[in-house]
């Protein structure tokens with residue numbers, strides 16, 4: 001595998017800090033299992049391979065109803081890391097530091113549709129519904145879809161506590177039924193798009209979004225910036241031991257052939273169950289995004305830096321932006 005300087009632990013620190021994760025290493029505990037150790041200086045850590053082996057040994061084979069009927073986008077396979085991660089995670093999710101910018105993000109989204117309250121909005125990979133709920137509070141009709149039952153359950157609870165009518169449905173963004181229905185589609189904070197295990201699946205999500213949009217409809221999403229791993233330098237990570245977020249990274253590499261980040265995450269769910277997950281996320285360079293969206297009949301594709309809670313068309317994308325903000329308008 002062709003890798004970047006992210007194999008250097010100092011870069012790993014900086015990377016995880018930007019993502020809101022605390023860097024850690026796995027070390028054996030007394031029972032011969034694995035325990036987390038916050039000190040990166042300690043020796044004798046497990047390798048990525050041993051984490052992988054552990055994961056494969058523990059992952060269950062799961063088949064959804066759709067797959068059993070042969071209708072799904074996937075055939076029989078193991079549960080993916082993003083399914084495991086968001087299982088029983090509805091409560092913990094809302095404490096993550098990267099979900100704290102909802103109001104500012106919705107201000108930007110509203111401005112993009114000219115505050116037109118008649119707009120119908122689809123939130124793909126809505127999670128616990130933070131954007132769906134904020135937009136519904138502002139008077140918009142919103143449909144939120146997600147793969148995770150646990151996050152959807154939390155979204156429904158929050159909407160009902162606030163007396164909001166929002167349609168939250170369990171759906172896979174790779175196989176959506178919507179055709180020319182929405183004025184706006186949002187997919188924020190890696191809501192589905194770059195998380196899929198193949199580039200074809202990620203493209204299928206964009207294709208489904210394009211189909212679901214009305215003519216002149218807008219797609220607004222944030223995704224991982226492929227320029228970041230190419231250009232980021234080795235520096236300033238010393239405060240990386242600060243605890244941020246719930247998940248902890250235990251290894252990281254970036255494959256220049258596939259533009260995929262591979263990392264092992266240690267996470268504890270709402271019930272205190274500990275999980276170790278082997279994650280795989282695709283970074284896209286801006287030109288790829290433009291090309292993919294143009295092939296799907298989007299007439300304009302504008303790409304900016306994405307700052308938490310402060311989306312702006314004035315934020316020129318740079319190599320320092322970990323995420324990019326994309327605004328595309330359909331023909």
Ligand SMILES: C[S@@+](CC[C@H](N)C(=O)[O-])C[C@H]1O[C@@H](n2cnc3c(N)ncnc32)[C@H](O)[C@@H]1O
Nearest residue numbers: 125126127146147148172173188189190191192
């Ligand atoms: C990082 S969360 C982002 C959630 C939300 N958009 C936010 O901003 O808080 C990614 C979400 O994408 C969902 N997801 C992943 N793959 C999906 C798929 N194929 N279809 C629908 N949702 C998916 C996950 O369950 C998770 O809720």
